[in-house]
Amino acid sequence: MKKPGRSYWERELYNQVYDLVVVGAGLTGQSLALFFKRKHPEANVLVVDRGFYPLGASTRNAGFACFGSVTEHVSDMQIEDEAKIIDRIRRRHEGLNLLRETLGDANIQYEEPGGYEIFTDEASYQQAVANIDLCNSWLEKATGVRNVYHATKYEGYPAIKIEMEGALHPGKMVNTLYIKNLKEGVKFRWQNKVKSIDTEEAIVRLEGGITLESKHIAVATNSFTPELMQDVNIEAGRGYVFVTKPVTNLRWKGTFHYDRGYYYFRNIGEDRLLLGGARSIDIEKETTRDFGVNQKVKEHLMEFANDILSLPESWEIEQEWSGIMGFTETKSPVLKKIGSSSLIVAGLSGMGVALGMQLGKEGAGIISNWL
Ligand SMILES: Cc1cc2nc3c(=O)[nH]c(=O)nc-3n(C[C@H](O)[C@H](O)[C@H](O)COP(=O)(O)OP(=O)(O)OC[C@H]3O[C@@H](n4cnc5c(N)ncnc54)[C@H](O)[C@@H]3O)c2cc1C
Structure with a gap:
C-alpha cells in the first residue's frame, strides 16, 4: 500500500505539539500522566503504548x-x-x-x-x-x-x-487508573510501538512512521527501556506465575514469601492458589525481555507446591503467564532527566506495585518544575 499522507483536516487535528508524551502505559507511566494532568488541567497529555493493553509487568504481576x-x-x-x-x-x-x-x-x-x-x-x-x-x-x-x-x-x-x-488485583488497579486518566482528559494511543526518541528535539517516532512532537517526554518503559535508550543500565528479569484450579481445603490463606522474595504465593478467592517466582534457579535464561514459560522453573514450582505447600494430589494449574521486570544494579529505580526536557522513570526492580505510583507522581513533579 502506498503511504496515504495526511488530509488538510488530519494535519490540523494531528500535527499538534503535545505538552507531555508518556511512553509506556504501565502503572508508572499512567500515574505520571494522571498527576501531571491534575496539576495542569489545560495540558495536552498523551500516553503511548505498544500493547492493546499494557504489556510489561503492571497487569501481569502477583499483586503483593x-x-x-x-x-x-x-x-x-x-x-x-x-x-x-x-x-x-x-x-x-x-x-x-x-x-x-x-x-x-x-x-x-x-x-x-x-x-x-x-x-x-x-x-x-x-x-x-x-x-x-x-x-x-x-x-x-x-x-x-x-x-x-x-x-x-x-x-x-x-x-x-x-x-x-x-x-x-493488578488488572483492576491499572484499569481504575486508566478510567481516572480518561476522566481527566489524558489521551491514549494503544498498539503503537515507539521506535526511537529524540530527547534533544523532543520527538517520539512510532514504528508506523508517525512522529509526535512534544514539549516534554517521559519514558516509563521499565525493563524495555534499553531498547530505546542504550546507555540505561536496566537488566530484564522474567517472572513466571500460575494460578491453580480450585483446591479442596486450601490451607494457605494470605500472602507468603520464601527465599529472599524469589518465591511468592497467595490465595485467590477462597480456594485458588497463585504461585510464582523461582527465576533464581535458572537466572541466565530468565534474564530476558521475551515472554514465555521456562519448563525448568515451572516444574520446580510444581514440586514446591507438592513438597513444601503439600497441596492435595489432584491439584492442577488453571492458568499460567509471564511478565517482565526491570532491575537496576542496586535495585534503586532510575528517575533522571535526559536531554533538555525529558525524563526517564524505570527500573522498578520487582517492587512496582508499591513504587510505581509514587515514582510516577515524583516524575510529574519534576516535569512540572521545568514549566
Ligand atoms: C510475574 C511478576 C510478578 C510481580 N509481582 C509483584 C508483586 O507482587 N508486587 C510488586 O510490588 N511488584 C511485582 N512485580 C513488579 C511490578 O509488576 C513492576 O515493578 C511494575 O508493574 C512496573 O511498572 P511499570 O509501569 O514501570 O512497567 P511496565 O508495567 O512493564 O510498563 C511498561 C510499559 O511500557 C510499554 N512499552 C515498552 N516498550 C515500548 C515501546 N517501545 N513503545 C511503546 N510502549 C512500550 C509496555 O508495553 C508496558 O505497557 C511483579 C512483576 C512480574 C513480572
Missing part, C-alpha cells in the same frame, strides 16, 4: 502490596547501604498509601489477609530471626510503625509474620 520480607532486606545489604534500604522502604510504604488513596481499596480489591515469610531450614530461620530487630527498626524509621515483623509459625513451618502487608 508489600514493602519487603526480612530475608529480602538482609540480602539487599549486599548491594546497598542501610540509608538507601530505609529510604526504599519509606517509598514503598508511601507509594502503597498513595495508590490506595488515589484508586480506592474497593476498586482495586485491596485486602490485608496477613503476610508471612516461611522457612524450610532452621539455620536460615535463626539467621532471619536474628535480624528481626534490625528490620523492625528500619520499618519504624521509614514508616513510624513498630514491630512489623515477628517470629511465628504457619502450617508447621517456622515463619515471620509481616504486619500491614496487603494484596490487590
Whole structure:
C-alpha cells in the first residue's frame, strides 16, 4: 500500500505539539500522566503504548502490596547501604498509601489477609530471626510503625509474620487508573510501538512512521527501556506465575514469601492458589525481555507446591503467564532527566506495585518544575 499522507483536516487535528508524551502505559507511566494532568488541567497529555493493553509487568504481576520480607532486606545489604534500604522502604510504604488513596481499596480489591515469610531450614530461620530487630527498626524509621515483623509459625513451618502487608488485583488497579486518566482528559494511543526518541528535539517516532512532537517526554518503559535508550543500565528479569484450579481445603490463606522474595504465593478467592517466582534457579535464561514459560522453573514450582505447600494430589494449574521486570544494579529505580526536557522513570526492580505510583507522581513533579 502506498503511504496515504495526511488530509488538510488530519494535519490540523494531528500535527499538534503535545505538552507531555508518556511512553509506556504501565502503572508508572499512567500515574505520571494522571498527576501531571491534575496539576495542569489545560495540558495536552498523551500516553503511548505498544500493547492493546499494557504489556510489561503492571497487569501481569502477583499483586503483593508489600514493602519487603526480612530475608529480602538482609540480602539487599549486599548491594546497598542501610540509608538507601530505609529510604526504599519509606517509598514503598508511601507509594502503597498513595495508590490506595488515589484508586480506592474497593476498586482495586485491596485486602490485608496477613503476610508471612516461611522457612524450610532452621539455620536460615535463626539467621532471619536474628535480624528481626534490625528490620523492625528500619520499618519504624521509614514508616513510624513498630514491630512489623515477628517470629511465628504457619502450617508447621517456622515463619515471620509481616504486619500491614496487603494484596490487590493488578488488572483492576491499572484499569481504575486508566478510567481516572480518561476522566481527566489524558489521551491514549494503544498498539503503537515507539521506535526511537529524540530527547534533544523532543520527538517520539512510532514504528508506523508517525512522529509526535512534544514539549516534554517521559519514558516509563521499565525493563524495555534499553531498547530505546542504550546507555540505561536496566537488566530484564522474567517472572513466571500460575494460578491453580480450585483446591479442596486450601490451607494457605494470605500472602507468603520464601527465599529472599524469589518465591511468592497467595490465595485467590477462597480456594485458588497463585504461585510464582523461582527465576533464581535458572537466572541466565530468565534474564530476558521475551515472554514465555521456562519448563525448568515451572516444574520446580510444581514440586514446591507438592513438597513444601503439600497441596492435595489432584491439584492442577488453571492458568499460567509471564511478565517482565526491570532491575537496576542496586535495585534503586532510575528517575533522571535526559536531554533538555525529558525524563526517564524505570527500573522498578520487582517492587512496582508499591513504587510505581509514587515514582510516577515524583516524575510529574519534576516535569512540572521545568514549566
Ligand atoms: C510475574 C511478576 C510478578 C510481580 N509481582 C509483584 C508483586 O507482587 N508486587 C510488586 O510490588 N511488584 C511485582 N512485580 C513488579 C511490578 O509488576 C513492576 O515493578 C511494575 O508493574 C512496573 O511498572 P511499570 O509501569 O514501570 O512497567 P511496565 O508495567 O512493564 O510498563 C511498561 C510499559 O511500557 C510499554 N512499552 C515498552 N516498550 C515500548 C515501546 N517501545 N513503545 C511503546 N510502549 C512500550 C509496555 O508495553 C508496558 O505497557 C511483579 C512483576 C512480574 C513480572
